[in-house]
Amino acid sequence: MRLKVLGTGTCIPSLKRGSSAYVVTAGNRTVLVDAGPATVRRLLEFGYTVDDVDIVIITHFHVDHTADLSTFLFVCNYGLVRREKPLLLIGGRGMRRFYKGLLAVYPWLKPKSYRLLVKSMSAGVLEDEGLVIRTKGVNHNPESIGVRISDGASITFTGDTDYSRSLVALAHHTDLLVSECAFPERKAKGHMNLAVVEKVVRDAEPGRVLLTHLYPEWDDFQGLLHAPYLLGEDGLEIDV
Numbered sequence: 001m002r003l004k005v006l007g008t009g010t011c012i013p014s015l016k017r018g019s020s021a022y023v024v025t026a027g028n029r030t031v032l033v034d035a036g037p038a039t040v041r042r043l044l045e046f047g048y049t050v051d052d053v054d055i056v057i058i059t060h061f062h063v064d065h066t067a068d069l070s071t072f073l074f075v076c077n078y079g080l081v082r083r084e085k086p087l088l089l090i091g092g093r094g095m096r097r098f099y100k101g102l103l104a105v106y107p108w109l110k111p112k113s114y115r116l117l118v119k120s121m122s123a124g125v126l127e128d129e130g131l132v133i134r135t136k137g138v139n140h141n142p143e144s145i146g147v148r149i150s151d152g153a154s155i156t157f158t159g160d161t162d163y164s165r166s167l168v169a170l171a172h173h174t175d176l177l178v179s180e181c182a183f184p185e186r187k188a189k190g191h192m193n194l195a196v197v198e199k200v201v202r203d204a205e206p207g208r209v210l211l212t213h214l215y216p217e218w219d220d221f222q223g224l225l226h227a228p229y230l231l232g233e234d235g236l237e238i239d240v
Contacts, residue, residue: 001026001151001152001175002024002240005232005235006022006043007021007036018037018042020213021068023048030048031131032072034057034159035068036063036067046235049079051081054088055087055089057133058089059145060141060145061091073111082112086115087116088128089119095121123135132148134150138160138167146167154175160213168200172204180212183218184218184221209230210230211232
């Protein structure tokens with residue numbers, strides 16, 4: 001199982017960090033988790049195309065996690081080659097409504113040559129060719145989900161969230177926790193800082209922790225991070 005980090009930033013425009021997007025490859029499946037602005041271009045930059053992606057998972061509906069979903073779906077229809085293989089789109093509560101809203105604005109997103117399955121999964125388990133995807137609601141928006149992707153090894157994504165017991169349960173003994181940590185010290189509602197992430201880590205005991213969704217305050221961070229923590233960077237690749 002391999003993680004490719006496309007974007008570790010937020011809604012704040014940055015030349016250093018793109019908005020949230022991650023690629024997980026395991027076996028013969030490729031999963032895109034979140035699709036913030038410029039994700040389709042980032043895929044190309046790091047050697048992927050939209051046709052490589054089998055599953056798209058949206059952790060919540062904020063723009064910095066979803067803005068390029070419409071671009072992704074548009075390219076499936078009007079890229080150099082029309083997509084033919086099926087695509088699974090997963091999100092939390094209201095995912096189907098969100099997708100229908102995109103179609104109302106952009107009717108050209110409706111699949112022309114492939115089958116699209118849109119699934120709302122606020123809490124559940126889905127198996128797909130040996131890949132197991134688990135979701136649980138987390139503490140941010142009503143539709144927000146954490147996501148655990150497993151094929152023996154596991155990667156868990158917090159999405160945007162504050163501390164929650166459901167997140168701890170989802171991330172328990174995961175090999176890699178991809179955790180939002182909006183600020184080193186400052187605390188904002190619905191987000192975690194280092195102190196809150198440390199509480200999650202103590203309770204969930206993941207193998208490694210990748211800090212992401214980093215606001216510009218991290219650029220001035222003078223502290224030291226020790227194992228199991230890694231500070232996220234766009235383009236980072238981790239084998240699990």
